[in-house]
Amino acid sequence: MRNYGTKVVAGVTPGKGGTEIEGIPVYDNVADAVKEHNIEASIVFVPGKFAADAVYEALDSGINLVVVITEHIPVLDTMRFVKYAKNKGARIIGPNCPGIMVPEQISLGIMPPRAFKKGKIGIASRSGTLTYEVANDLKHIGQSTVIGVGGDPIIGTDLVDAALAFEEDPETEKIVVIGEIGGTSEERLASLVKRGKIKKKIVAYIAGLTAPREKRMGHAGAVVYMGMGSFQSKVTAFKEADISVAQTPFDIKKLL
Template identity: 50%
Template sequence: MSILINESTRLVVQGITGRDGYFHAMKMKAYGTNVVAGTSPGKGGTDVDNIPVFNTMYEAVDQTGANTSAIFVPPAFAADAIMEAADAGIGLIICITEGIPTLDAIKAYSFVQQKGAVLIGPNSPGLISPGRSMVGIMPSRIFTKGSVGVISRSGTLTYEVVSHLTAKGLGQSTAIGIGGDKIVGLRYRELLEMFEKDRETQSIVLIGEIGGCAEERAAEFIRWQITKPVVVFIAGQFAPPDKQMGHAGAIISSGMGTAAEKIAAFEAAGVMVAREPCMIPKLIVETQLKRIRV
């Protein structure tokens, strides 16, 4: 099993005729993802490498049965693209676009919730269930099928951590980048619950960073609701206060959101925290051994 995407995923790429949309559509198709359609207003009726292109999401869903979308359109139009996908009946929307205005993101997120769809991102690298499907911009060669679920706010840290896991023979069930913006769709809590219910996932890696309180809320949720071993890494341990570091959400202000506070919250919940990414595989094995002994 895996969460969110698998062999039954039918993907439409919004913005498929743009530079980034085309490049990553080809990467996803080459990986084995079932890319059934693309959209690009004004270019309906054409195709990209035998992938049919439609003017609207409504046409794409109606004619191909698409159930998932990946968004590669410019920031000014991305919120509309999210809402159009949800309105057309897409159940899972992955927004790769970054730099979407905050008020636009709030409007789109609210609309997606009203439609009962699921949003990952904005500013997300996407997700991958190794050997089954990949949606986004993940470097698929570093992933391998296994039982470790990965949730991260950082794309590049996801890749670093996964490369360490794979090198130590610890494959992944699904790896997800939730996005680094202040407003995003799925967060740690919802994904932790999905991994808890997934029979294939035996342990979970959570990669957080400074800013906000999402990690502290995740720690509390893990304390009471998660039975599987969890290992955490928090980036930004030496970041200065009141200065944005990378992602829009990675800013410490008013004495909240520091790495130290997040680490303390996880440790108080009994979660093992890695001080460096390279330590994660060792801690995963230790948590699994402890579970066996118990």
């Protein structure tokens, strides 16, 4: 992140307060860090069992953007801290996500720089490595902002929120959406496009054509219960909204 230009000003690990890592001061808690620095965002790498505590701590210290990289956070924890953040007017990205990046400017997370280049395409994705694959394939066009929304069932910022942000963003000309089976965020996005709320061109790809029902495909959120959020339901919703759906990640560039 630092190599990419992100100004990392403080680390927080209880019990390690007063130490330094590569010249960056470490604090016992977020409140101490906030007293010493002007902090705009917090990135949580804390293991699943303790991640919720870290999120609440960042929110209560007045930080308005919290990126949660951690996987395996219990859903009830996420459900509660996402609502807590919303009541405070703060934004959560993730959990279980690679973060957010503005190529050649700033990275909050773990996306590998080699796959990205500055440009005009906004990418919103539910998958990490698939985002790198797609960004890499679109390197000749480049990206304005890339948001990994996360693979969990409940996330702070979903594909719909990300697409709405791209609609408002003057740096973004077209939007690439990488979805997968499970949940209904793709269907809700399609409905917004149908109602004219998003006018920029969207090209979508959905992973999970061959995924069996009621089996979890790696991501906690990639599972179809009660037939909700199946591959077919998403593709149909996109097509009804005149959103181009790429058959493979490598067909996206042709459709843009």
